[in-house]
Amino acid sequence: TFPWPKSMRWGERSAKSGALSWVRPLHAITATFGLETEEPDVVKFNVDGIAAGQTTFGHRFMAPAPISVRRFEDYEAKLLDAKVVLDPERRKDSILTDAKQLAFAQGFELVEDQGLLDEVAGLVEWPVVLMGSFDQEFLSIPGEVIRATIRNNQKCFVVSDAKTGKLTNKFILTANIDASDGGQAIVAGNERVIRARLSDAKFFYETDLKTKLEDRLPKFDSIVFHEKLGTQGERIKRIERLAAEIAPLVGADVEKTARAAKLAKADLLTEVVGEFPELQGLMGKYYALAQGEDASVAAASEEHYKPQGPTDRVPIDPVSIAVALADKIDTLVGFWAIDEKPTGSKDPYALRRAALGFTRVILDNQLRLKLMSVLVQAGLGIAGSLASVVAANLEPAVQDVAQKTENVEIAVAVLEAFQKDPKRGRDAVAVGDQITKVILDLLSFFADRLKVQLREQGARHDLVDAVFALEGQDDLLMVVRRVEALGKFLDTDDGKNLLAGTKRASNILGIEEKRDKRTFEGAPNPALYSLAEEKALADATDLVKVEASVAVMNEDFAAAMSYMAELRPAVDAFFDKVKVNDDDPKVRENRLKLLNEIRAATRAVADFSEIEG
Numbered sequence: 001t002f003p004w005p006k007s008m009r010w011g012e013r014s015a016k017s018g019a020l021s022w023v024r025p026l027h028a029i030t031a032t033f034g035l036e037t038e039e040p041d042v043v044k045f046n047v048d049g050i051a052a053g054q055t056t057f058g059h060r061f062m063a064p065a066p067i068s069v070r071r072f073e074d075y076e077a078k079l080l081d082a083k084v085v086l087d088p089e090r091r092k093d094s095i096l097t098d099a100k101q102l103a104f105a106q107g108f109e110l111v112e113d114q115g116l117l118d119e120v121a122g123l124v125e126w127p128v129v130l131m132g133s134f135d136q137e138f139l140s141i142p143g144e145v146i147r148a149t150i151r152n153n154q155k156c157f158v159v160s161d162a163k164t165g166k167l168t169n170k171f172i173l174t175a176n177i178d179a180s181d182g183g184q185a186i187v188a189g190n191e192r193v194i195r196a197r198l199s200d201a202k203f204f205y206e207t208d209l210k211t212k213l214e215d216r217l218p219k220f221d222s223i224v225f226h227e228k229l230g231t232q233g234e235r236i237k238r239i240e241r242l243a244a245e246i247a248p249l250v251g252a253d254v255e256k257t258a259r260a261a262k263l264a265k266a267d268l269l270t271e272v273v274g275e276f277p278e279l280q281g282l283m284g285k286y287y288a289l290a291q292g293e294d295a296s297v298a299a300a301s302e303e304h305y306k307p308q309g310p311t312d313r314v315p316i317d318p319v320s321i322a323v324a325l326a327d328k329i330d331t332l333v334g335f336w337a338i339d340e341k342p343t344g345s346k347d348p349y350a351l352r353r354a355a356l357g358f359t360r361v362i363l364d365n366q367l368r369l370k371l372m373s374v375l376v377q378a379g380l381g382i383a384g385s386l387a388s389v390v391a392a393n394l395e396p397a398v399q400d401v402a403q404k405t406e407n408v409e410i411a412v413a414v415l416e417a418f419q420k421d422p423k424r425g426r427d428a429v430a431v432g433d434q435i436t437k438v439i440l441d442l443l444s445f446f447a448d449r450l451k452v453q454l455r456e457q458g459a460r461h462d463l464v465d466a467v468f469a470l471e472g473q474d475d476l477l478m479v480v481r482r483v484e485a486l487g488k489f490l491d492t493d494d495g496k497n498l499l500a501g502t503k504r505a506s507n508i509l510g511i512e513e514k515r516d517k518r519t520f521e522g523a524p525n526p527a528l529y530s531l532a533e534e535k536a537l538a539d540a541t542d543l544v545k546v547e548a549s550v551a552v553m554n555e556d557f558a559a560a561m562s563y564m565a566e567l568r569p570a571v572d573a574f575f576d577k578v579k580v581n582d583d584d585p586k587v588r589e590n591r592l593k594l595l596n597e598i599r600a601a602t603r604a605v606a607d608f609s610e611i612e613g
Helices: 072-081 088-105 114-121 136-140 143-154 184-208 213-222 232-250 254-263 271-275 282-290 295-303 318-337 351-364 371-390 398-404 408-420 422-430 432-456 461-468 476-490 493-516 532-553 557-565 567-577 585-602
Strands: 050-053 055-057 066-068 108-110 128-133 157-161 167-175 224-226
Touching: 088 108, 088 114, 088 128, 088 167, 108 167, 128 184, 136 167, 136 184, 143 157, 143 167, 143 184, 167 184, 184 271, 213 232, 213 254, 213 282, 224 232, 232 254, 232 318, 232 371, 254 295, 254 318, 282 295, 295 318, 318 351, 318 371, 318 432, 351 432, 351 476, 371 432, 432 461, 432 476, 461 476, 476 493, 476 557, 493 557, 493 567, 493 585, 532 557, 532 567, 532 585, 557 567, 567 585
Parallel strands: none
Antiparallel strands: 055 066, 108 157, 128 167, 157 167
């Protein structure tokens, strides 16, 4: 019952139901058990008529005779004598060491490839490393195309010049046999295949250069991106518009950014990318440079896909940053709008990766960006596609926006869009409710992704919750800085004690608000203070609210936390000396309002009720 991604049936019963399905044809089963000092027993069973025993086999060509083994150490040693290296790690080390030495002996360097090494090590039992060559003329092709051709078709490694770092016309292959001719025939066969494959690649590349990138764009109008989100052509226009709006926010040239966004996907229709999809973006850069595009415009073709994982680099050129952010946000808002969100472990459109990539671009480049504003602009772009599906020909009055859209900021953005572009504004109005829910839900999703990222860096997830619980926290860089300052503050005695006091105030307020079915907002009445601790707490909260708020406005979160620490003595004294639920209803209400002032003062930096502990 072992599961295999790919398996096969064979033998006399292969065409019948119930035939054994295994990853490879099964020829023998070795199963022994017993003390090292004694002859082992065979564990008797059979699989599809093959009985367990003590017999195995070595290399199919160099040592085909059966081998009798007693236990694992014996098994491993006898297989090695029979030209089978059992340990995959040992095979990898052997291939890598021999390949490096062979390249070095010729004055070259091996271009290492861990994924290819893993694959090749799984294809051979007795690795024998050999070197071959190809015609010098093929070096006119971009190195990545040469590497992809040789790697994908022949599972061979490429070699670079140690001085220049550029590829040479050599390659390294891994045979599975000690050939009697020293491997000459094996090398010649690989050279013949690689020559043909590189000839195809050279033809594809030169053919692609004959057509400008922008001349390929009309074809995207007939290619569906998603049935509910329109064509690839519509998506490219959305990204172009959104990237141009993001450009000033990240210090990018608007004209270059719009041009880069327009051309960034064009290489998807080229011959080389059709043959090697993993080269998308990179080939766009080469083709853009070949047709004389600005270096930043060309680089964006490759870099707007980045980062594609936690170890991948992020773009640093402002034009690439703007296009990368626009591409990721359009994807997220679009699939959120049609309710294709990630569920559990399923994420077919890689939306979690898109959100993490967006966040990394922002944080690694230390960018100040209001996420809500960007989401609104992306939502307006998606609205046209969405409106055609859910609200075709619907043109409600612009005045309905405020009623249809609960969030004021989104409503204002929709109204502004209507003034600039009535058609676009009508589309947004038609699906105003839906876009609003999408944006608010996406903000929560970004908070979750940020929690994951910060948790991996050692930060506490509840501190992220505490910051995001405040209104308008959509500047990811500021959220991170606030979380960092909050974490350091809570590691101090003042922070821990203030947290305890604040939580006590919140708990009391929660109980009393539930009982009275009301809140205790509003300023306390100083005339009702009968104890010095009440007045001291009132003075402290009034001062801290001003000081902390000013510090937060100046984005000095460390200073805000130090001001918060000044609350601690007054809070401690209040709970030590003051009875909150006084017998006099007016005094009780006033003291509960004073507790609410503690909560309001701390909310200048975070919602302490969200913090654990």
